[in-house]
Amino acid sequence: MQKHTVVKILLIFSLVFTTGNLFAKESEKKEHEGEGGLKERIKEFIDHHLQDSYDFTLFSDEEANKHYGFPLPVILWDNGLKVFSSSKFHHGETVAEVDGNYYKLYHSKIYKTDASGTINYDEDHHATNAKPLDFSITKNVVSMLLISLLMFFMFRSLAKSYKKNNGIPTGVGRFLEPLVLFIRDDIAIPNIGEHKYKKYMSFLLTVFFFIWFLNLLGMTPLGVNVTGNIAVTFALALIVFLITNLTANKNYWGHIFWMPGVPTFMKVVLAPIELLGVFIKPFSLMIRLYANMTAGHVVLMSIIGMIFLFKNWIGGPLSFGLAFALSILELLVAALQAYIFTMLSALYFGMANEEAHH
Amino acid sequence: MEKLINDFSFGLFFWQILIFVGLLLLLRKFAWKPILEAVSNREEGIKNALESAEEARKEMQNLQADNERILNEARAERDGMLKEARQLKENMIADAKSEAQAEADKIVAQAQATIASEKKAAIADLKNQVAGLSVEIAEKVVRKELSGKGKQLELVESMLEDVTLN
Numbered sequence: 001m002q003k004h005t006v007v008k009i010l011l012i013f014s015l016v017f018t019t020g021n022l023f024a025k026e027s028e029k030k031e032h033e034g035e036g037g038l039k040e041r042i043k044e045f046i047d048h049h050l051q052d053s054y055d056f057t058l059f060s061d062e063e064a065n066k067h068y069g070f071p072l073p074v075i076l077w078d079n080g081l082k083v084f085s086s087s088k089f090h091h092g093e094t095v096a097e098v099d100g101n102y103y104k105l106y107h108s109k110i111y112k113t114d115a116s117g118t119i120n121y122d123e124d125h126h127a128t129n130a131k132p133l134d135f136s137i138t139k140n141v142v143s144m145l146l147i148s149l150l151m152f153f154m155f156r157s158l159a160k161s162y163k164k165n166n167g168i169p170t171g172v173g174r175f176l177e178p179l180v181l182f183i184r185d186d187i188a189i190p191n192i193g194e195h196k197y198k199k200y201m202s203f204l205l206t207v208f209f210f211i212w213f214l215n216l217l218g219m220t221p222l223g224v225n226v227t228g229n230i231a232v233t234f235a236l237a238l239i240v241f242l243i244t245n246l247t248a249n250k251n252y253w254g255h256i257f258w259m260p261g262v263p264t265f266m267k268v269v270l271a272p273i274e275l276l277g278v279f280i281k282p283f284s285l286m287i288r289l290y291a292n293m294t295a296g297h298v299v300l301m302s303i304i305g306m307i308f309l310f311k312n313w314i315g316g317p318l319s320f321g322l323a324f325a326l327s328i329l330e331l332l333v334a335a336l337q338a339y340i341f342t343m344l345s346a347l348y349f350g351m352a353n354e355e356a357h358h
Numbered sequence: 359m360e361k362l363i364n365d366f367s368f369g370l371f372f373w374q375i376l377i378f379v380g381l382l383l384l385l386r387k388f389a390w391k392p393i394l395e396a397v398s399n400r401e402e403g404i405k406n407a408l409e410s411a412e413e414a415r416k417e418m419q420n421l422q423a424d425n426e427r428i429l430n431e432a433r434a435e436r437d438g439m440l441k442e443a444r445q446l447k448e449n450m451i452a453d454a455k456s457e458a459q460a461e462a463d464k465i466v467a468q469a470q471a472t473i474a475s476e477k478k479a480a481i482a483d484l485k486n487q488v489a490g491l492s493v494e495i496a497e498k499v500v501r502k503e504l505s506g507k508g509k510q511l512e513l514v515e516s517m518l519e520d521v522t523l524n
Contacts, residue, residue: 052370075369134369141373148381155389162396167403180393201394202386210378231367235374 042305046298049223051108052138054086058222067091072142076103078112078132086136103132110134140232143224147213155209183208183342191346196353200346203243207236208342215293215334219327227337228293230286237286240345245278248352260356281348285341292337296330 057069071087078101088096089105095117096103103110104117111119111129120128158173158180169177188197188204214226226232254260256274259267303326306319504510 051365052367134367135372136369137373138367138370140370141377144374144377148377151381152384152389155385155393159389159392159396162392162400167396167400177393177397181397184394184397198394202382202390205390206378206382206385210381229367229370230362230365231370232374234366235371235378239375239378 038309042302042308046301046305048108049301050225050228050294050297052140052229053108054089054105054110054136054138055091056139056142072139073137074103074110075135075137076110076132077135082132104129110136139224140226140229143214143217143222143226144232147210147217151206151209151213179209180205187339187343187346191343191350192353193350199247200243200349203239204342204346207239207345208338211236211289211341212335212338215338216331218293218297219330219334225293225297227289228297230290233286233290236289236341237282240285240348241279241282243345244282244348244352247349249355251354251356252352254356281344285344289337289341292333296333300326300330 054074055067055069055071057067059069060067071085074082074084074086074088074096076082076098080099082098082101084096084098088094088098089103091105095113095115096105097115102113102115102117104113104119105111106119106127106129109127110132111127112132113119113129122128154172154176157171158169158176161170161173162168164170183204184197184201187208188201192200211227214224218225218227256278257271259270259274262270300323303319303323307316307323310316310319504513
Protein backbone atom coordinates (compact mmCIF):
# COMPACT_ATOMS: atom_id res chain seq x y z
CA MET A 1 0.00 0.00 0.00
CA GLN A 2 2.71 2.42 1.08
CA LYS A 3 4.89 1.40 -1.78
CA HIS A 4 2.05 2.24 -4.16
CA THR A 5 1.71 5.68 -2.66
CA VAL A 6 5.42 6.33 -3.04
CA VAL A 7 5.29 5.23 -6.67
CA LYS A 8 2.32 7.48 -7.27
CA ILE A 9 4.05 10.47 -5.74
CA LEU A 10 7.14 9.84 -7.86
CA LEU A 11 4.94 9.60 -10.95
CA ILE A 12 3.24 12.87 -10.15
CA PHE A 13 6.60 14.56 -9.59
CA SER A 14 8.02 13.28 -12.84
CA LEU A 15 4.86 14.44 -14.61
CA VAL A 16 5.11 17.88 -13.07
CA PHE A 17 8.78 18.16 -14.02
CA THR A 18 8.37 16.98 -17.59
CA THR A 19 5.40 19.27 -18.20
CA GLY A 20 7.37 22.04 -16.56
CA ASN A 21 10.15 21.38 -19.07
CA LEU A 22 7.66 21.41 -21.91
CA PHE A 23 6.33 24.76 -20.83
CA ALA A 24 9.86 26.03 -20.41
CA LYS A 25 10.71 25.02 -23.97
CA GLU A 26 7.57 26.68 -25.18
CA SER A 27 8.48 29.83 -23.32
CA GLU A 28 11.95 29.84 -24.90
CA LYS A 29 10.37 29.66 -28.30
CA LYS A 30 8.18 32.59 -27.42
CA GLU A 31 11.15 34.58 -26.19
CA HIS A 32 11.17 36.79 -29.23
CA GLU A 33 7.67 37.96 -28.39
CA GLY A 34 9.03 39.47 -25.22
CA GLU A 35 7.62 39.66 -21.71
CA GLY A 36 4.80 41.97 -22.76
CA GLY A 37 3.39 39.41 -25.21
CA LEU A 38 3.36 36.65 -22.61
CA LYS A 39 1.75 38.93 -20.03
CA GLU A 40 -0.89 39.91 -22.55
CA ARG A 41 -1.57 36.27 -23.34
CA ILE A 42 -1.85 35.34 -19.66
CA LYS A 43 -4.27 38.22 -19.08
CA GLU A 44 -6.31 37.17 -22.09
CA PHE A 45 -6.33 33.57 -20.88
CA ILE A 46 -7.58 34.62 -17.45
CA ASP A 47 -10.25 36.85 -18.99
CA HIS A 48 -11.32 34.05 -21.21
CA HIS A 49 -11.44 31.63 -18.30
CA LEU A 50 -13.65 33.90 -16.23
CA GLN A 51 -16.25 34.03 -18.96
CA ASP A 52 -18.75 31.49 -20.07
CA SER A 53 -18.03 29.70 -23.33
CA TYR A 54 -20.02 27.97 -26.00
CA ASP A 55 -17.86 24.86 -26.05
CA PHE A 56 -16.35 22.75 -23.32
CA THR A 57 -12.59 23.12 -23.90
CA LEU A 58 -10.53 20.86 -21.69
CA PHE A 59 -7.16 22.19 -22.87
CA SER A 60 -5.77 24.06 -25.86
CA ASP A 61 -2.61 23.79 -27.86
CA GLU A 62 -1.91 27.38 -28.77
CA GLU A 63 1.10 26.49 -30.91
CA ALA A 64 -0.98 24.45 -33.30
CA ASN A 65 -4.08 26.54 -32.51
CA LYS A 66 -5.94 23.39 -31.56
CA HIS A 67 -8.58 23.09 -28.87
CA TYR A 68 -9.38 19.79 -27.22
CA GLY A 69 -12.85 19.38 -25.82
CA PHE A 70 -16.35 19.05 -27.15
CA PRO A 71 -18.78 21.50 -28.73
CA LEU A 72 -22.08 22.31 -27.04
CA PRO A 73 -25.46 23.10 -28.56
CA VAL A 74 -26.20 26.74 -29.36
CA ILE A 75 -29.87 27.66 -29.03
CA LEU A 76 -30.93 31.04 -30.41
CA TRP A 77 -34.28 32.73 -30.71
CA ASP A 78 -34.11 34.87 -33.81
CA ASN A 79 -37.55 34.87 -35.48
CA GLY A 80 -37.77 31.16 -34.70
CA LEU A 81 -35.74 28.66 -32.78
CA LYS A 82 -32.24 28.06 -34.15
CA VAL A 83 -30.32 25.11 -32.75
CA PHE A 84 -26.84 24.24 -33.99
CA SER A 85 -23.55 22.96 -32.69
CA SER A 86 -21.03 25.46 -31.41
CA SER A 87 -18.41 23.73 -33.55
CA LYS A 88 -19.77 25.84 -36.42
CA PHE A 89 -18.11 28.91 -34.92
CA HIS A 90 -14.68 27.27 -34.95
CA HIS A 91 -13.87 29.16 -31.75
CA GLY A 92 -14.89 32.46 -33.20
CA GLU A 93 -12.86 32.15 -36.35
CA THR A 94 -15.66 31.52 -38.81
CA VAL A 95 -19.20 32.69 -39.35
CA ALA A 96 -21.90 30.15 -38.62
CA GLU A 97 -24.64 29.97 -41.19
CA VAL A 98 -28.03 28.70 -40.02
CA ASP A 99 -31.19 28.81 -42.15
CA GLY A 100 -29.82 31.72 -44.15
CA ASN A 101 -28.83 33.74 -41.07
CA TYR A 102 -25.20 34.42 -40.18
CA TYR A 103 -23.87 34.50 -36.63
CA LYS A 104 -20.43 35.29 -35.37
CA LEU A 105 -18.77 34.82 -32.01
CA TYR A 106 -17.16 38.06 -30.91
CA HIS A 107 -15.76 38.53 -27.40
CA SER A 108 -17.64 35.44 -26.20
CA LYS A 109 -20.96 36.81 -27.42
CA ILE A 110 -23.02 35.83 -30.44
CA TYR A 111 -23.82 38.61 -32.92
CA LYS A 112 -25.88 38.49 -36.06
CA THR A 113 -23.74 39.42 -39.03
CA ASP A 114 -23.65 39.27 -42.79
CA ALA A 115 -22.09 36.42 -44.72
CA SER A 116 -18.55 37.77 -44.34
CA GLY A 117 -18.94 38.28 -40.59
CA THR A 118 -18.59 42.07 -40.45
CA ILE A 119 -18.85 43.54 -36.98
CA ASN A 120 -19.85 47.21 -36.83
CA TYR A 121 -18.60 49.37 -34.00
CA ASP A 122 -19.78 52.57 -32.38
CA GLU A 123 -17.39 55.29 -31.22
CA ASP A 124 -16.65 53.44 -27.95
CA HIS A 125 -15.61 50.35 -29.92
CA HIS A 126 -18.70 48.42 -28.88
CA ALA A 127 -20.24 46.09 -31.38
CA THR A 128 -23.56 47.44 -32.69
CA ASN A 129 -24.69 44.26 -34.44
CA ALA A 130 -27.99 42.71 -33.40
CA LYS A 131 -27.76 40.15 -30.59
CA PRO A 132 -30.23 37.28 -30.91
CA LEU A 133 -31.85 35.94 -27.73
CA ASP A 134 -29.39 33.35 -26.57
CA PHE A 135 -30.49 30.23 -24.68
CA SER A 136 -27.41 28.18 -25.49
CA ILE A 137 -26.35 25.26 -23.38
CA THR A 138 -23.01 26.82 -22.46
CA LYS A 139 -20.14 25.45 -20.44
CA ASN A 140 -21.65 26.87 -17.26
CA VAL A 141 -25.04 25.35 -18.01
CA VAL A 142 -23.39 21.97 -18.58
CA SER A 143 -21.48 22.33 -15.30
CA MET A 144 -24.67 23.19 -13.46
CA LEU A 145 -26.45 20.24 -14.99
CA LEU A 146 -23.56 17.95 -14.03
CA ILE A 147 -23.56 19.21 -10.46
CA SER A 148 -27.34 18.92 -10.30
CA LEU A 149 -27.18 15.32 -11.45
CA LEU A 150 -24.39 14.60 -8.98
CA MET A 151 -26.35 16.21 -6.15
CA PHE A 152 -29.49 14.37 -7.08
CA PHE A 153 -27.79 10.99 -7.05
CA MET A 154 -25.79 11.69 -3.91
CA PHE A 155 -28.73 12.85 -1.84
CA ARG A 156 -31.09 10.32 -3.35
CA SER A 157 -28.68 7.61 -2.24
CA LEU A 158 -28.50 9.18 1.21
CA ALA A 159 -32.28 9.22 1.42
CA LYS A 160 -32.44 5.60 0.27
CA SER A 161 -29.74 4.44 2.63
CA TYR A 162 -31.89 5.46 5.58
CA LYS A 163 -34.61 3.11 4.49
CA LYS A 164 -32.26 0.26 3.73
CA ASN A 165 -30.11 0.57 6.81
CA ASN A 166 -32.72 1.28 9.44
CA GLY A 167 -32.07 4.98 9.84
CA ILE A 168 -28.29 4.96 9.59
CA PRO A 169 -26.60 6.38 6.47
CA THR A 170 -24.08 4.38 4.48
CA GLY A 171 -21.30 5.27 2.08
CA VAL A 172 -21.11 8.89 0.97
CA GLY A 173 -24.13 9.64 3.15
CA ARG A 174 -21.95 9.37 6.22
CA PHE A 175 -20.10 12.42 4.96
CA LEU A 176 -23.19 14.28 3.78
CA GLU A 177 -25.41 13.72 6.77
CA PRO A 178 -23.38 15.83 9.22
CA LEU A 179 -23.45 18.67 6.67
CA VAL A 180 -27.22 18.40 6.32
CA LEU A 181 -27.51 18.41 10.10
CA PHE A 182 -25.10 21.34 10.33
CA ILE A 183 -27.31 23.38 8.02
CA ARG A 184 -30.38 22.44 9.99
CA ASP A 185 -28.97 22.89 13.50
CA ASP A 186 -26.48 25.71 13.02
CA ILE A 187 -27.92 27.73 10.15
CA ALA A 188 -31.67 27.20 9.86
CA ILE A 189 -32.87 26.75 13.43
CA PRO A 190 -30.85 29.55 15.10
CA ASN A 191 -31.68 32.08 12.38
CA ILE A 192 -35.25 31.23 11.44
CA GLY A 193 -36.55 29.63 14.59
CA GLU A 194 -37.69 26.23 15.76
CA HIS A 195 -41.21 26.51 14.35
CA LYS A 196 -40.72 27.98 10.91
CA TYR A 197 -37.40 26.65 9.67
CA LYS A 198 -38.90 23.58 8.02
CA LYS A 199 -40.35 25.27 4.95
CA TYR A 200 -36.96 26.87 4.14
CA MET A 201 -34.85 23.76 4.63
CA SER A 202 -35.15 22.56 1.03
CA PHE A 203 -33.90 25.86 -0.33
CA LEU A 204 -31.09 26.24 2.20
CA LEU A 205 -29.80 22.71 1.65
CA THR A 206 -30.03 22.97 -2.12
CA VAL A 207 -28.35 26.36 -2.29
CA PHE A 208 -25.56 25.39 0.09
CA PHE A 209 -24.57 22.22 -1.74
CA PHE A 210 -25.17 23.79 -5.16
CA ILE A 211 -22.82 26.70 -4.47
CA TRP A 212 -20.28 24.60 -2.64
CA PHE A 213 -20.06 21.90 -5.31
CA LEU A 214 -19.87 24.48 -8.09
CA ASN A 215 -17.14 26.34 -6.19
CA LEU A 216 -15.24 23.08 -5.84
CA LEU A 217 -15.74 22.31 -9.52
CA GLY A 218 -14.21 25.73 -10.17
CA MET A 219 -11.08 24.54 -8.36
CA THR A 220 -10.57 21.66 -10.81
CA PRO A 221 -8.45 22.14 -13.92
CA LEU A 222 -11.65 21.93 -16.01
CA GLY A 223 -11.65 25.69 -15.72
CA VAL A 224 -15.29 26.35 -15.03
CA ASN A 225 -16.30 29.49 -13.21
CA VAL A 226 -20.01 29.20 -12.59
CA THR A 227 -20.39 30.86 -9.19
CA GLY A 228 -18.13 33.68 -10.39
CA ASN A 229 -20.68 34.57 -13.04
CA ILE A 230 -22.96 37.49 -12.36
CA ALA A 231 -25.96 35.91 -14.08
CA VAL A 232 -25.75 32.86 -11.82
CA THR A 233 -25.37 34.80 -8.59
CA PHE A 234 -28.11 37.18 -9.74
CA ALA A 235 -30.46 34.23 -10.25
CA LEU A 236 -29.65 32.85 -6.80
CA ALA A 237 -30.07 36.23 -5.15
CA LEU A 238 -33.35 36.77 -7.00
CA ILE A 239 -34.68 33.50 -5.62
CA VAL A 240 -33.65 34.53 -2.10
CA PHE A 241 -35.35 37.92 -2.66
CA LEU A 242 -38.56 36.27 -3.84
CA ILE A 243 -38.67 33.72 -1.04
CA THR A 244 -37.93 36.37 1.61
CA ASN A 245 -40.62 38.77 0.47
CA LEU A 246 -43.25 36.23 -0.49
CA THR A 247 -43.09 34.47 2.88
CA ALA A 248 -42.70 37.64 4.95
CA ASN A 249 -45.26 38.29 7.68
CA LYS A 250 -47.09 41.48 8.68
CA ASN A 251 -44.53 42.34 11.31
CA TYR A 252 -41.75 42.44 8.69
CA TRP A 253 -43.62 44.82 6.41
CA GLY A 254 -44.59 46.87 9.43
CA HIS A 255 -40.93 47.31 10.29
CA ILE A 256 -40.17 48.45 6.75
CA PHE A 257 -42.94 50.95 6.08
CA TRP A 258 -43.92 52.10 9.57
CA MET A 259 -41.14 51.36 12.02
CA PRO A 260 -42.72 50.90 15.43
CA GLY A 261 -41.34 52.67 18.47
CA VAL A 262 -39.88 55.77 16.77
CA PRO A 263 -41.34 59.27 16.25
CA THR A 264 -43.56 59.79 13.21
CA PHE A 265 -40.98 61.97 11.50
CA MET A 266 -38.39 59.20 11.83
CA LYS A 267 -40.91 56.69 10.50
CA VAL A 268 -41.16 58.71 7.30
CA VAL A 269 -37.38 58.99 7.02
CA LEU A 270 -36.79 55.31 7.78
CA ALA A 271 -39.32 53.87 5.33
CA PRO A 272 -37.32 54.54 2.12
CA ILE A 273 -34.09 53.42 3.79
CA GLU A 274 -35.70 50.19 4.96
CA LEU A 275 -37.27 49.67 1.55
CA LEU A 276 -33.87 50.11 -0.05
CA GLY A 277 -32.53 47.54 2.40
CA VAL A 278 -34.98 44.97 1.03
CA PHE A 279 -33.17 45.19 -2.30
CA ILE A 280 -29.67 45.72 -0.96
CA LYS A 281 -29.72 42.51 1.06
CA PRO A 282 -30.03 40.11 -1.90
CA PHE A 283 -27.89 42.46 -3.99
CA SER A 284 -25.06 42.08 -1.47
CA LEU A 285 -25.49 38.30 -1.67
CA MET A 286 -25.11 38.47 -5.45
CA ILE A 287 -22.03 40.73 -5.41
CA ARG A 288 -20.34 38.92 -2.51
CA LEU A 289 -20.40 35.50 -4.12
CA TYR A 290 -19.54 36.85 -7.56
CA ALA A 291 -16.66 39.01 -6.35
CA ASN A 292 -15.18 36.40 -4.03
CA MET A 293 -15.15 33.64 -6.61
CA THR A 294 -13.95 35.87 -9.43
CA ALA A 295 -11.20 37.39 -7.30
CA GLY A 296 -10.10 33.95 -6.16
CA HIS A 297 -9.88 32.72 -9.74
CA VAL A 298 -8.05 35.84 -10.96
CA VAL A 299 -5.48 35.79 -8.17
CA LEU A 300 -4.88 32.06 -8.41
CA MET A 301 -4.52 32.12 -12.18
CA SER A 302 -2.28 35.18 -12.05
CA ILE A 303 0.06 33.41 -9.64
CA ILE A 304 0.08 30.32 -11.84
CA GLY A 305 0.83 32.69 -14.74
CA MET A 306 3.77 34.07 -12.76
CA ILE A 307 5.42 30.65 -12.95
CA PHE A 308 5.74 31.15 -16.70
CA LEU A 309 6.77 34.77 -16.38
CA PHE A 310 9.63 34.11 -13.97
CA LYS A 311 11.08 31.15 -15.86
CA ASN A 312 13.81 30.65 -13.29
CA TRP A 313 14.52 28.23 -10.46
CA ILE A 314 13.64 30.67 -7.70
CA GLY A 315 10.57 32.49 -8.96
CA GLY A 316 8.97 29.40 -10.44
CA PRO A 317 8.90 27.21 -7.32
CA LEU A 318 8.08 30.26 -5.23
CA SER A 319 5.07 30.99 -7.39
CA PHE A 320 4.18 27.33 -7.33
CA GLY A 321 4.28 27.32 -3.54
CA LEU A 322 2.19 30.46 -3.44
CA ALA A 323 -0.32 29.00 -5.89
CA PHE A 324 -0.46 25.82 -3.84
CA ALA A 325 -1.10 27.72 -0.60
CA LEU A 326 -3.69 29.88 -2.31
CA SER A 327 -5.42 26.82 -3.72
CA ILE A 328 -5.83 25.49 -0.20
CA LEU A 329 -7.19 28.87 0.85
CA GLU A 330 -9.56 28.83 -2.10
CA LEU A 331 -10.81 25.39 -1.04
CA LEU A 332 -11.69 26.98 2.28
CA VAL A 333 -13.24 29.98 0.53
CA ALA A 334 -15.34 27.62 -1.61
CA ALA A 335 -16.98 26.20 1.51
CA LEU A 336 -17.01 29.54 3.30
CA GLN A 337 -18.83 31.38 0.54
CA ALA A 338 -21.43 28.63 0.29
CA TYR A 339 -21.82 28.85 4.07
CA ILE A 340 -22.11 32.65 4.07
CA PHE A 341 -24.65 32.65 1.27
CA THR A 342 -26.77 30.05 3.05
CA MET A 343 -26.32 31.70 6.44
CA LEU A 344 -27.36 35.15 5.20
CA SER A 345 -30.30 33.70 3.28
CA ALA A 346 -31.43 32.02 6.49
CA LEU A 347 -30.95 35.29 8.35
CA TYR A 348 -33.13 37.15 5.86
CA PHE A 349 -35.80 34.45 6.04
CA GLY A 350 -35.62 34.70 9.81
CA MET A 351 -36.11 38.48 9.66
CA ALA A 352 -39.11 38.05 7.37
CA ASN A 353 -40.65 35.66 9.88
CA GLU A 354 -39.85 37.45 13.10
CA GLU A 355 -42.81 37.91 15.40
CA ALA A 356 -43.46 41.21 17.13
CA HIS A 357 -41.92 41.17 20.58
CA HIS A 358 -41.98 44.82 21.61
CA MET B 359 -20.59 48.07 -13.25
CA GLU B 360 -20.83 48.42 -17.02
CA LYS B 361 -18.67 45.35 -17.40
CA LEU B 362 -20.97 43.47 -15.03
CA ILE B 363 -24.03 44.40 -17.06
CA ASN B 364 -22.17 43.57 -20.24
CA ASP B 365 -21.18 40.19 -18.82
CA PHE B 366 -24.73 39.40 -17.84
CA SER B 367 -26.06 36.63 -20.00
CA PHE B 368 -29.80 36.27 -20.03
CA GLY B 369 -29.56 32.73 -21.37
CA LEU B 370 -27.39 31.63 -18.48
CA PHE B 371 -29.75 33.36 -16.06
CA PHE B 372 -32.69 31.55 -17.63
CA TRP B 373 -31.00 28.16 -17.41
CA GLN B 374 -29.77 28.81 -13.90
CA ILE B 375 -33.31 29.59 -12.67
CA LEU B 376 -34.69 26.59 -14.52
CA ILE B 377 -32.03 24.18 -13.29
CA PHE B 378 -31.99 25.47 -9.75
CA VAL B 379 -35.74 25.48 -9.27
CA GLY B 380 -36.00 22.06 -10.91
CA LEU B 381 -33.23 20.71 -8.71
CA LEU B 382 -34.84 22.27 -5.66
CA LEU B 383 -38.21 20.67 -6.37
CA LEU B 384 -36.74 17.29 -7.27
CA LEU B 385 -34.46 17.20 -4.26
CA ARG B 386 -37.25 18.35 -1.99
CA LYS B 387 -39.42 15.47 -3.06
CA PHE B 388 -36.82 12.76 -3.40
CA ALA B 389 -34.08 13.72 -0.99
CA TRP B 390 -34.61 16.47 1.57
CA LYS B 391 -37.98 15.31 2.83
CA PRO B 392 -37.01 11.66 3.32
CA ILE B 393 -33.60 12.65 4.73
CA LEU B 394 -34.97 15.16 7.23
CA GLU B 395 -37.79 12.82 8.15
CA ALA B 396 -35.43 9.92 8.67
CA VAL B 397 -33.08 12.06 10.73
CA SER B 398 -35.84 13.48 12.89
CA ASN B 399 -37.36 10.02 13.30
CA ARG B 400 -34.00 8.73 14.38
CA GLU B 401 -33.53 11.61 16.78
CA GLU B 402 -37.00 11.04 18.13
CA GLY B 403 -36.14 7.37 18.57
CA ILE B 404 -32.92 8.19 20.37
CA LYS B 405 -34.72 10.69 22.59
CA ASN B 406 -37.43 8.16 23.39
CA ALA B 407 -34.88 5.46 24.07
CA LEU B 408 -32.98 7.75 26.40
CA GLU B 409 -36.16 8.78 28.13
CA SER B 410 -37.32 5.22 28.60
CA ALA B 411 -33.87 4.27 29.85
CA GLU B 412 -34.06 7.10 32.35
CA GLU B 413 -37.53 5.97 33.31
CA ALA B 414 -36.33 2.39 33.72
CA ARG B 415 -33.47 3.64 35.85
CA LYS B 416 -35.85 5.60 38.02
CA GLU B 417 -38.18 2.64 38.28
CA MET B 418 -35.23 0.49 39.23
CA GLN B 419 -34.31 3.02 41.87
CA ASN B 420 -37.86 3.06 43.12
CA LEU B 421 -37.89 -0.70 43.18
CA GLN B 422 -34.65 -0.76 45.08
CA ALA B 423 -35.95 1.83 47.50
CA ASP B 424 -39.12 -0.21 47.85
CA ASN B 425 -37.11 -3.33 48.48
CA GLU B 426 -35.05 -1.55 51.05
CA ARG B 427 -38.15 -0.19 52.68
CA ILE B 428 -39.88 -3.57 52.69
CA LEU B 429 -36.78 -5.19 54.07
CA ASN B 430 -36.55 -2.59 56.79
CA GLU B 431 -40.20 -3.00 57.57
CA ALA B 432 -39.80 -6.75 57.72
CA ARG B 433 -36.79 -6.37 59.93
CA ALA B 434 -38.66 -3.99 62.21
CA GLU B 435 -41.63 -6.33 62.26
CA ARG B 436 -39.41 -9.26 63.10
CA ASP B 437 -37.79 -7.28 65.87
CA GLY B 438 -41.19 -6.26 67.15
CA MET B 439 -42.41 -9.81 66.98
CA LEU B 440 -39.37 -11.05 68.80
CA LYS B 441 -39.78 -8.37 71.42
CA GLU B 442 -43.44 -9.16 71.76
CA ALA B 443 -42.68 -12.85 72.03
CA ARG B 444 -40.10 -12.16 74.65
CA GLN B 445 -42.55 -9.97 76.48
CA LEU B 446 -45.19 -12.61 76.14
CA LYS B 447 -42.81 -15.25 77.39
CA GLU B 448 -41.83 -13.12 80.31
CA ASN B 449 -45.45 -12.31 81.03
CA MET B 450 -46.39 -15.91 80.74
CA ILE B 451 -43.62 -16.95 83.02
CA ALA B 452 -44.53 -14.22 85.48
CA ASP B 453 -48.20 -15.13 85.23
CA ALA B 454 -47.46 -18.78 85.67
CA LYS B 455 -45.22 -18.02 88.55
CA SER B 456 -47.80 -15.88 90.30
CA GLU B 457 -50.53 -18.34 89.53
CA ALA B 458 -48.44 -21.19 90.77
CA GLN B 459 -47.62 -19.17 93.83
CA ALA B 460 -51.27 -18.44 94.45
CA GLU B 461 -52.19 -22.07 93.88
CA ALA B 462 -49.38 -23.18 96.13
CA ASP B 463 -50.44 -20.70 98.74
CA LYS B 464 -53.99 -21.86 98.43
CA ILE B 465 -52.95 -25.48 98.67
CA VAL B 466 -50.76 -24.70 101.62
CA ALA B 467 -53.57 -22.72 103.29
CA GLN B 468 -56.02 -25.54 102.60
CA ALA B 469 -53.54 -28.03 103.88
CA GLN B 470 -53.01 -25.95 106.94
CA ALA B 471 -56.73 -25.57 107.44
CA THR B 472 -57.19 -29.30 106.97
CA ILE B 473 -54.31 -29.99 109.27
CA ALA B 474 -55.76 -27.59 111.83
CA SER B 475 -59.22 -29.11 111.63
CA GLU B 476 -57.76 -32.61 111.66
CA LYS B 477 -55.69 -31.60 114.62
CA LYS B 478 -58.77 -30.25 116.38
CA ALA B 479 -60.69 -33.34 115.53
CA ALA B 480 -57.80 -35.49 116.66
CA ILE B 481 -57.47 -33.50 119.84
CA ALA B 482 -61.20 -33.70 120.44
CA ASP B 483 -61.14 -37.39 119.72
CA LEU B 484 -58.14 -37.77 121.94
CA LYS B 485 -59.90 -35.81 124.65
CA ASN B 486 -62.96 -37.98 124.31
CA GLN B 487 -60.89 -41.12 124.33
CA VAL B 488 -58.87 -39.85 127.26
CA ALA B 489 -62.09 -38.94 129.06
CA GLY B 490 -63.58 -42.36 128.30
CA LEU B 491 -60.43 -44.06 129.36
CA SER B 492 -60.24 -41.97 132.45
CA VAL B 493 -63.83 -42.77 133.30
CA GLU B 494 -63.20 -46.47 132.61
CA ILE B 495 -60.04 -46.38 134.63
CA ALA B 496 -61.79 -44.50 137.31
CA GLU B 497 -64.67 -46.98 137.23
CA LYS B 498 -62.24 -49.83 137.40
CA VAL B 499 -60.34 -48.18 140.18
CA VAL B 500 -63.48 -47.29 141.99
CA ARG B 501 -64.81 -50.81 141.53
CA LYS B 502 -61.60 -52.17 142.79
CA GLU B 503 -61.47 -49.78 145.70
CA LEU B 504 -65.01 -50.28 146.67
CA SER B 505 -64.97 -53.95 146.41
CA GLY B 506 -65.17 -54.34 150.25
CA LYS B 507 -67.80 -52.95 152.50
CA GLY B 508 -65.30 -51.43 154.74
CA LYS B 509 -63.79 -49.48 152.12
CA GLN B 510 -67.17 -48.24 150.85
CA LEU B 511 -67.97 -47.03 154.32
CA GLU B 512 -64.63 -45.44 154.65
CA LEU B 513 -65.28 -43.57 151.50
CA VAL B 514 -68.70 -42.44 152.53
CA GLU B 515 -67.30 -41.28 155.70
CA SER B 516 -64.47 -39.31 154.15
CA MET B 517 -66.86 -37.79 151.78
CA LEU B 518 -69.19 -36.81 154.48
CA GLU B 519 -66.31 -35.39 156.25
CA ASP B 520 -65.53 -33.29 153.34
CA VAL B 521 -69.09 -32.06 153.13
CA THR B 522 -69.11 -31.01 156.70
CA LEU B 523 -65.85 -29.36 156.27
CA ASN B 524 -67.28 -27.44 153.45
